[in-house]
Amino acid sequence: MLIKSSADEIQGFLADASNMGGGTANRVVFPESAAEISEILRQASVGKTPVTVSGAGTGTVGGRVPFGGTVITLDKLRRIKEIAKLTDGNGFGIVESGVILADFQKATEAEGLFYPPDPTEWSCQMGGTVVTNASGARSFKYGATREFATRLEIVLPTGEIINLRRGDFRADKDHKLRLKAGEREIIVQLPTYKMPQTRKHSAGYFVHPEMDAVDLFIGSEGTLGVVTEIETRLLAKPESVLSGVVFFKDEKNLLNFVEETKTISFATREKIQNPKSETRNQIDARVLEYFDSRALRFVSEKFPLVPENMAGAIFFEQEVTAETEEDLLNQWFELLEKHQAETEISWFATNESDARKMREFRHALPVSVNEFIVRHDQRKVSTDMAVPDREFRQMLRFYQETLKQSGLNYVIFGHIGDNHLHVNMLPRSEAEAHLAKQVYGRFIARACIVGGTISAEHGIGRLKKHYLEVMFGERYLNEMALVKRAFDPAGILNRGVMFDEQFLS
Numbered sequence: 001m002l003i004k005s006s007a008d009e010i011q012g013f014l015a016d017a018s019n020m021g022g023g024t025a026n027r028v029v030f031p032e033s034a035a036e037i038s039e040i041l042r043q044a045s046v047g048k049t050p051v052t053v054s055g056a057g058t059g060t061v062g063g064r065v066p067f068g069g070t071v072i073t074l075d076k077l078r079r080i081k082e083i084a085k086l087t088d089g090n091g092f093g094i095v096e097s098g099v100i101l102a103d104f105q106k107a108t109e110a111e112g113l114f115y116p117p118d119p120t121e122w123s124c125q126m127g128g129t130v131v132t133n134a135s136g137a138r139s140f141k142y143g144a145t146r147e148f149a150t151r152l153e154i155v156l157p158t159g160e161i162i163n164l165r166r167g168d169f170r171a172d173k174d175h176k177l178r179l180k181a182g183e184r185e186i187i188v189q190l191p192t193y194k195m196p197q198t199r200k201h202s203a204g205y206f207v208h209p210e211m212d213a214v215d216l217f218i219g220s221e222g223t224l225g226v227v228t229e230i231e232t233r234l235l236a237k238p239e240s241v242l243s244g245v246v247f248f249k250d251e252k253n254l255l256n257f258v259e260e261t262k263t264i265s266f267a268t269r270e271k272i273q274n275p276k277s278e279t280r281n282q283i284d285a286r287v288l289e290y291f292d293s294r295a296l297r298f299v300s301e302k303f304p305l306v307p308e309n310m311a312g313a314i315f316f317e318q319e320v321t322a323e324t325e326e327d328l329l330n331q332w333f334e335l336l337e338k339h340q341a342e343t344e345i346s347w348f349a350t351n352e353s354d355a356r357k358m359r360e361f362r363h364a365l366p367v368s369v370n371e372f373i374v375r376h377d378q379r380k381v382s383t384d385m386a387v388p389d390r391e392f393r394q395m396l397r398f399y400q401e402t403l404k405q406s407g408l409n410y411v412i413f414g415h416i417g418d419n420h421l422h423v424n425m426l427p428r429s430e431a432e433a434h435l436a437k438q439v440y441g442r443f444i445a446r447a448c449i450v451g452g453t454i455s456a457e458h459g460i461g462r463l464k465k466h467y468l469e470v471m472f473g474e475r476y477l478n479e480m481a482l483v484k485r486a487f488d489p490a491g492i493l494n495r496g497v498m499f500d501e502q503f504l505s
Contacts, residue, residue: 001032003029051494052067054072085112097130116138131219148233152230202459290421384456386452445470
């Protein structure tokens with residue numbers, strides 16, 4: 001097992017995409033198996049040495065930034081163990097946690113299969129997607145990572161290695177979860193809070209009546225154990241995808257279009273699930289992404305064909321076959337014209353080459369934002385909140401009015417299908433950076449008041465611990481801490497992630 005301890009060798013493991021500073025560690029270890037991780041954690045628990053788990057470093061909330069102790073990197077756990085197709089056309093995959101998501105997706109596609117979770121940063125590791133319950137644009141149709149993980153191999157902080165398959169262990173009606181770790185039975189009293197009524201949520205431990213044990217570890221941000229192997233279900237690869245970037249001069253028309261598209265898509269899915277339903281192919285968007293007018297101006301430097309004076313744009317995708325493509329394209333055009341979209345200057349794609357250009361347009365915006373921040377030597381302040389359907393329009397209006405009053409530079413874009421937008425405030429000075437943080441606090445409060453979540457996909461990490469307490473309160477953070485102590489009695493693993501150490505004392 002490789003071990004590095006010199007300052008220049010470990011520097012790259014002391015930060016992540018959050019740009020959070022201050023990271024320190026005594027050493028970085030490169031285990032090549034669950035057994036090696038088990039021994040590292042067992043010794044750390046005995047000596048009460050802090051251990052931070054390091055993925056690819058793509059996280060935006062400081063989750064992998066260490067403050068002393070040992071860093072475990074999963075870079076050596078890179079094997080794709082199996083990808084298999086089943087008789088129904090679907091399949092499954094088994095990977096080690098250090099496998100890069102993009103590599104896994106390419107491998108599944110080569111077998112005629114499809115792994116839907118698609119976070120913006122494809123260079124993330126599979127283990128990281130599990131512990132953050134990563135999602136992305138396609139979550140509008142397919143949900144997040146939780147919907148696809150069927151088995152996890154986990155090394156607990158005490159050194160025990162457990163294999164959890166869905167259905168093996170479930171919580172009882174009293175919110176107690178019992179599972180076996182070797183000869184030891186672990187009894188966990190689950191938190192009693194209710195989850196927000198949003199389609200995406202990644203803030204705190206997942207809880208649900210009679211929930212599966214697998215779901216407790218998904219989205220736990222590495223605080224309960226080190227995920228070393230993942231089994232996922234895979235779908236049959238879609239034959240083709242229809243996509244478009246559609247521009248609107250009027251925001252009201254854009255929002256009406258989104259609402260009707262969502263309504264039709266949900267109805268289509270209900271009909272598909274009903275074996276007795278007889279209906280022609282209908283609109284069923286798998287992606288609905290939003291760009292406000294400022295975002296369009298921002299990205300027009302790289303895409304000069306973006307039309308001027310638009311209120312916003314929607315990027316959509318729909319899976320089609322050779323038999324359904326023409327019919328579905330006509331349905332989309334009818335819906336767009338109904339809501340007065342600028343179809344003559346919008347972009348549409350029905351082949352893979354053009355579709356790739358559409359996705360490049362979608363991903364160019366966050367890249368452009370990051371380039372702006374680097375030029376001005378500032379750190380962007382970006383929201384990750386989602387709200388229930390009934391609150392979305394009011395939340396968007398609150399974003400816009402508050403930002404207008406603040407005078408801050410900003411862009412708004414993101415997963416409008418899930419009522420989950422990223423407001424990127426772009427401060428150009430320290431004074432504006434301070435103001436942006438104040439505005440961010442107002443957005444947090446509003447999301448909590450209307451029953452939303454403060455983090456829909458990026459998690460809490462170290463940077464958003466205070467806001468998790470705002471959302472749940474001290475009582476429920478203490479309940480979360482009880483869960484962590486059940487698995488990590490010495491409190492060594494990812495200390496300071498999700499909640500302060502004071503809740504563990």
